[in-house]
Amino acid sequence: MKPFYRHLKFFTKTSELYFLILLLLALFFTFLQTLSTAVNGMRAADILAGFANQLIFYTAIVNLVLPVNCQFQFFPLVLSINATRKHTFLGYQWGSFLLSLQAFLVALILNICAKTTFSDALLSLVPVYIGILFGSMGVGGLLAGICGHFGKAALWIMMFICGLVGGIVGYTSVSFRDLSLAATFQIVTVFGMDLRIFITLLLGIAVYLIGNTVHYLLIRKISVRI
Amino acid sequence: MNEYLTQEKSIYIQISEMIENDILRDILMEEEKVPSTNDLARLYSINPATAAKGINLLVDSGILYKKRGIGMFVMTGAKELIRKRRKEAFYETYIKSLLTEATSLGISKEELIALIRREDA
Amino acid sequence: MNSKTLACNGIVKTYGKKEVLHNIDLSIEPSKIYGLIGRNGAGKTTLLSIMTAQNPASHGTVTYDGMPVWENQTALDHICFSRELNPLIGWGSNNLKAKDYLKTAAIYYPNWDQTLADRLIKDFELDVKKRVCKMSKGMMSMVTIIIALASKADITILDEPVAGLDVVTRDLFYKELLDDYAQTGRTFVISTHIIEEAADLFEETIILKDGSLLLKENTQELLERAFHISGKAEDVDAVCAGLLTHHTENIGRSKGVTVLLEPGQTLPGNADVSIQPVSLQNLFVALCGRES
Numbered sequence: 001m002k003p004f005y006r007h008l009k010f011f012t013k014t015s016e017l018y019f020l021i022l023l024l025l026a027l028f029f030t031f032l033q034t035l036s037t038a039v040n041g042m043r044a045a046d047i048l049a050g051f052a053n054q055l056i057f058y059t060a061i062v063n064l065v066l067p068v069n070c071q072f073q074f075f076p077l078v079l080s081i082n083a084t085r086k087h088t089f090l091g092y093q094w095g096s097f098l099l100s101l102q103a104f105l106v107a108l109i110l111n112i113c114a115k116t117t118f119s120d121a122l123l124s125l126v127p128v129y130i131g132i133l134f135g136s137m138g139v140g141g142l143l144a145g146i147c148g149h150f151g152k153a154a155l156w157i158m159m160f161i162c163g164l165v166g167g168i169v170g171y172t173s174v175s176f177r178d179l180s181l182a183a184t185f186q187i188v189t190v191f192g193m194d195l196r197i198f199i200t201l202l203l204g205i206a207v208y209l210i211g212n213t214v215h216y217l218l219i220r221k222i223s224v225r226i
Numbered sequence: 227m228n229e230y231l232t233q234e235k236s237i238y239i240q241i242s243e244m245i246e247n248d249i250l251r252d253i254l255m256e257e258e259k260v261p262s263t264n265d266l267a268r269l270y271s272i273n274p275a276t277a278a279k280g281i282n283l284l285v286d287s288g289i290l291y292k293k294r295g296i297g298m299f300v301m302t303g304a305k306e307l308i309r310k311r312r313k314e315a316f317y318e319t320y321i322k323s324l325l326t327e328a329t330s331l332g333i334s335k336e337e338l339i340a341l342i343r344r345e346d347a
Numbered sequence: 348m349n350s351k352t353l354a355c356n357g358i359v360k361t362y363g364k365k366e367v368l369h370n371i372d373l374s375i376e377p378s379k380i381y382g383l384i385g386r387n388g389a390g391k392t393t394l395l396s397i398m399t400a401q402n403p404a405s406h407g408t409v410t411y412d413g414m415p416v417w418e419n420q421t422a423l424d425h426i427c428f429s430r431e432l433n434p435l436i437g438w439g440s441n442n443l444k445a446k447d448y449l450k451t452a453a454i455y456y457p458n459w460d461q462t463l464a465d466r467l468i469k470d471f472e473l474d475v476k477k478r479v480c481k482m483s484k485g486m487m488s489m490v491t492i493i494i495a496l497a498s499k500a501d502i503t504i505l506d507e508p509v510a511g512l513d514v515v516t517r518d519l520f521y522k523e524l525l526d527d528y529a530q531t532g533r534t535f536v537i538s539t540h541i542i543e544e545a546a547d548l549f550e551e552t553i554i555l556k557d558g559s560l561l562l563k564e565n566t567q568e569l570l571e572r573a574f575h576i577s578g579k580a581e582d583v584d585a586v587c588a589g590l591l592t593h594h595t596e597n598i599g600r601s602k603g604v605t606v607l608l609e610p611g612q613t614l615p616g617n618a619d620v621s622i623q624p625v626s627l628q629n630l631f632v633a634l635c636g637r638e639s
Contacts, residue, residue, distance in 0.1 A: 006454050073442065079401060080430065081455040081494075082423040223402035233626050236567065237547055264529040271521045272547040273380055274529060276567065 007083065007091025014074065015095035019102050022062055026055040045114040052107035052114070056129050059103035063136035064162055066096065067144035067215070068155075075148065079224045089216050096140075100133040127197050131204025138204070138211030139165060145215035148222055237272055241280030246289065246308045249300055256305065260290060260298040287311075351412035351425070352376050353398060353502050353534075358407035360393055367393055368558045371407070375502060375536060380528060382549030382566070383538040384627075386635055390558040391538045392430065395504050399428035411502075424457050427500035431507045432479055432487045445482070445490050446475035456498040464497035470519065484511030492520055496527055504536045509545075517541070521548060546627035556635050566627065573630045577603035578620035586620050594633035605633035 030051040070092055078088045107129065143161060146154045229247075231240055248254040261269070266277040281298055284290040289304045301307075312319075328338050353375040360368040368390050375381060375398075385391045396402040398409050400416045400423060408415055411422040443451075453459045468475060471489045479487060488511050495505045509517045525548070528535065536553075539545050546552075552569060554561040562569070576583050580602040590612060592604040605625055608614070614622060625633070 010451060010454050077443070077448070077451060078455065080428070081452050082399070082426060082428070083455060084400075084418045084420050084423065086418060087420065221403045224396065231547070234624060236571065236624075238567065264525070267529065268522055268525050270547070271518065271525065271544075273550045273566075274525070275550050276547065279567070 004087055004090070007078075007087050008094060010078065011091040011095030012098065015098045018062070018066060019099050022055070022059060022099070022103060023106075025062075026051060026058050029058070030054050048110045049114040052110040055103050055107045055110075056132065059100055060132050060136040061166065063096065063100060063133065064140045064143065064165060066099075067092070067137075067140035068147050070096075071144040071148045071219070075219070075222075076224050079222075085219060085222065086216075089219065093212065096137055100137060104129060104133060125197065127201040131197075131201040133204070134208035135204035136165075138206075138208035140211070141208075141215035142211035145211075145218035148215075149218040231270055231272075237270075238276050238279035238283065241266060241270075241272075241277055242283040245280070245284060246312075249289070249305050250308055254300055256300045256302050258300050259296070260300060262297055351501065353409070353411050353416075353426070355394075355398055355409050356407055358394070358397055358404050358409070360390075360397060360402070361405045366558065368397070368404075371560050373398075373553065373560060373563065375534060377501070377534050378532040379534055379550045380524075380548055381534075381536040381551050381553055382542075382545060383536055383553045383555065384540075384542055384631055385538075385555035389555045389635075391555055392506055394555065395428060395506055395536070395538065396430070399423075399426050399504060401428060401430075425501040427456065427495055427498035427503045429491045429495035429498075429503070429505050429508070431510065432491065442478060442480060444476055444478050445473065445486075448479060448490065449475065449493065452494050452498065456500065458499035460497050460499050463499075464493055467493045467496060467523065470523075471516065485513065485516070486511075488512050489516075492523075496523060499531065500533070502534045502536070504538075506538050507540065508537060509539060509541055517544065521545070524548070542628040542631055543626055549627075552627065554631065554634065561634060570625065570627060570630070572608040573605065573625040574608070574614060575603060575605050575623045575625050575629070576614075576620050577601065577623075582619045586615060586622075590614075594636060605630065607634075 030047065033050060033054070034047055074092065075088060078091075079085065083091075108126065139161070143154075146157065229244055231237060235243075245254065245260060249256075254260060260281070263274045263277040263281060266272070266280075267274040270277070281290065285292060285298070288307060289301060290298045291301050292298055324338075328335075333341075355371055355373045358368055358371040358373075359366065371394060373394075383391055383395070393402065397404045398416070400409070400418065403417065410416060411419075411425060414422050416422045416426070449464060453461060453464070467473075471493070473486060473489045473493070477486070479490065482490070488508055491505065492508050495503050495508065509520060512520065521544070524535065524537075527533065537545065537549070546566065549566045551563060552566045553563045576586055579600055580597070583602045583604060587604060587606055590606045590608065592606050594605050596603045606614075607630075
């Protein structure tokens with residue numbers, strides 16, 4: 001475990017830096033949104049809930065892009081100072097997990113504190129949040145693996161996939177918003193959750209596992225190019 | 227010490243000759259400590275093993291001796307020993323090549339002696 | 348003091364259809380300073396990165412103290428490979444500031460000596476706030492050197508450490524290297540193009556030619572069996588009969604060759620030709636240069 005400590009230290013530091021950037025991003029866009037809807041007299045609670053919602057989706061987008069950046073920036077750096085690929089991969093997993101976890105907790109706490117009907121509805125979507133975060137980490141990992149193995153040529157594919165996934169995320173966020181406003185609408189429940197919510201959670205976790213396994217398999221033997 | 231190294235001879239031989247020169251010039255006195263191999267290596271930017279080889283040459287020929295834990299010292303009588311050895315080697319080192327060059331230039335032995343005598347005037 | 352050897356066995360590296368390293372067997376013994384020389388494209392950096400598990404070999408194994416080096420953190424903890432930083436890669440680790448790069452190195456090298464690193468930064472007058480990709484070649488070399496020396500790794504490999512450094516700074520580096528070697532007895536492998544300056548530092552010289560190991564020998568012993576013979580062409584040929592000659596140069600009736608004597612071979616004493624010792628640089632050019 002001792003050699004792995006270095007990776008924990010390094011990737012935690014890096015993760016915190018990115019979390020800060022993420023918070024600032026979400027704050028900025030919430031601010032923009034608040035400006036545009038100020039005429040309707042939003043309460044502080046609504047803004048908080050809105051911010052929490054934004055945070056999750058921006059984290060998801062960051063989760064798609066960050067791994068590729070990591071692959072090009074941190075992997076070569078750490079590997080060139082004698083880390084093993086396995087440890088570096090695990091360290092990066094820790095860092096990205098930490099990032100999503102912090103974003104999730106902040107969003108959760110804000111929603112609990114806000115106590116609006118909107119935020120209460122959002123709380124029932126917690127499994128969806130989890131699913132989205134895991135899923136985005138999985139896709140991001142997959143993209144990173146492709147870029148790491150095939151090099152910069154894969155960047156173009158990555159940008160296309162990003163756009164595609166961004167579109168899907170946008171679409172589902174809108175449709176889920178409709179769902180949360182009609183919170184009494186239920187079809188089937190599984191473990192007390194709407195079936196569709198449950199499937200999203202499961203799908204997210206599955207994508208995470210598959211995506212990251214492929215990522216590892218693709219970078220298992222990469223050479224350091226700095 | 228502090229001469230430049232040349233390409234002409236093996237480095238370790240140059241090191242040993244430089245130390246001998248310093249002994250002859252009283253820069254290094256008998257029973258005095260000689261710079262360590264690491265000091266020599268640092269001074270000339272050479273591998274310590276090379277410096278050590280040069281020092282060992284002198285130990286083997288009785289010019290230096292080792293005091294355990296302290297370093298290398300100049301043997302008593304080293305100066306005389308060096309002078310005697312160089313005198314014996316004088317013929318090989320200087321005279322032989324002088325004669326070869328003189329022969330190739332067509333200078334006879336008498337002309338050679340006259341050239342040497344020129345210094346007396 | 349360690350007694351562990353870094354050994355390569357049968358290393359082959361292929362990129363697509365092209366084989367760049369052909370069956371290399373090399374053994375780096377502890378507590379020596381090695382010089383690795385070879386022309387651009389001979390495969391020095393590729394070999395060094397394979398030896399330090401930063402590049403997978405196509406065939407063959409690299410072991411440290413008998414353990415395979417690949418993905419082995421225990422073995423890698425004893426090794427430092429300080430490589431030439433590429434100024435062209437703006438996106439990547441070279442986007443970092445030098446001080447962040449050094450801080451990361453401090454986290455990852457188990458024997459990192461921060462006091463030494465700080466002193467070297469001061470002595471080399473390095474501006475650590477600058478981003479690596481924005482640095483001059485000389486400054487990037489300084490970063491490489493500082494990481495290599497401060498890592499205090501048992502086997503420290505430096506790839507072109509003096510590229511871009513002025514002669515005064517190069518001299519400072521050689522002195523720092525010797526000081527560290529005197530104190531710790533670490534193993535150093537230095538690949539360089541500035542051969543003559545560094546030749547005196549190398550206890551052993553390794554020459555790589557076109558992806559194959561040409562020789563690995565004690566520098567002193569190598570130079571003692573190398574000679575440059577020049578004079579009238581017929582006289583030179585007579586002296587060199589039966590010997591392997593390299594790099595023949597002809598001007599008019601005069602001819603010059605470099606010979607490397609095999610054990611048991613001697614040069615006949617002959618006053619008609621000039622027999623001179625050969626510097627490591629000239630020997631290298633004779634062995635690996637373009638044939639005229």
